[in-house]
Amino acid sequence: MARTHGHGNPNWTRDETILALDLYFDLNGKIPSGSDERIKALSEVLRRFPYHAEASRKESFRNSDGVAFKLQNLRQVATGKGLGNVSETDRAVWLEFGASPDATKSLANLIRAGVAASQASEPVREDVEFVEGRVITELHTRREREPKLREQLLSSRHARNKLFCEMCGAPPPSANSALREAHFEVHHIVPLSSTSTGTRTTRLSDLALLCANCHRLLHRAIAVEKRWITVAEGKSVCGV
Ligand SMILES: [Zn+2]
Ligand SMILES: [Zn+2]
Structure with missing residues (x-):
């Protein structure tokens, strides 16, 4: 039936x-x-x-x-x-x-x-498409938008007093927790194309906390340079 x-x-x-x-x-x-x-x-x-x-x-x-x-x-x-x-x-x-x-x-x-x-x-804008291609970039982006992951990362960083952007070091602009959440985004630091299946579960250690501005800059830099750029490297590439 x-x-x-x-x-x-x-x-x-x-x-x-x-x-x-x-x-x-x-x-x-x-x-x-x-x-x-x-x-x-x-x-x-x-x-x-x-x-x-x-x-x-x-x-x-x-x-x-x-x-x-x-x-x-x-x-x-x-x-x-x-x-x-x-x-x-x-x-x-x-x-x-x-x-x-x-x-x-x-x-x-x-x-x-x-x-x-x-x-x-919603599919990735061309100027931020990774060299791995559109589908992979979409998967990456979708994973980064997973609300539960974001919550987990934010509360873990908050608990460890590490609530700042890992690229520019900026702290949240306000103590208001709703604004704080809008300030930060999750960046997946492992290129999906380098994980064997592309579908393994995401761990918190696979994630970086970035302010919305740095996150955008980093994705753009990856698209422009057509190679994967780490958060540490992103600092100098993006000049933050
Ligand atoms: Zn930042
Ligand atoms: Zn990202």
């Missing part, structure tokens, strides 16, 4: 659930099977969601059976019948939008436009 739960797949987000609700309204309560073209189309959009890039490598991630299953969940919330599999997000989205198909449609259009735009713009 079709796999609907998608073991290990991330929970549906609010944005995704809004897209599903939009389709649910279009379908007028009649939910077709996963082979329906409209279901397949939504599955494709969901698999392109920028923040699910890793998960979408799994075949079961938001496949059309999973989408059909979500539509059934939404029908359960809508009709109040058989609420077994309904999630908090399903309930919350229904509460917010269940009575407003038009508002759902316009928000869904915005979300779809956002997904399309991130397809067009």
Whole structure:
């Protein structure tokens, strides 16, 4: 039988659930099977969601059976019948939008436009593409944006009183922790092309803490010089 739960797949987000609700309204309560073209189309959009890039490598991630299953969940919330599999997000989205198909449609259009735009713009800008190529650079960048890694690195540096940019030495501009976080970025110091598989788990020791400005300069320098540049070398190359 079709796999609907998608073991290990991330929970549906609010944005995704809004897209599903939009389709649910279009379908007028009649939910077709996963082979329906409209279901397949939504599955494709969901698999392109920028923040699910890793998960979408799994075949079961938001496949059309999973989408059909979500539509059934939404029908359960809508009709109040058989609420077994309904999630908090399903309930919350229904509460917010269940009575407003038009508002759902316009928000869904915005979300779809956002997904399309991130397809067009999120991939690495050419001026920062590493010599290893676009896909590797993208993987590197994606890894650096992993929110958990950032948090871990920030709190470990904070605990050791080492909260400063490893390139220019600048401390955070403010004691306000939210501003402090905006100041710093994570730089992955191991070129992915030199790790054997490119997919090993990232350790904190693989990361450097840089201010946003130095991080940008360093990536640019790597792209311009077409070779990997370490943080230490970056100091002189970038003149900070
Ligand atoms: Zn810096
Ligand atoms: Zn970096």
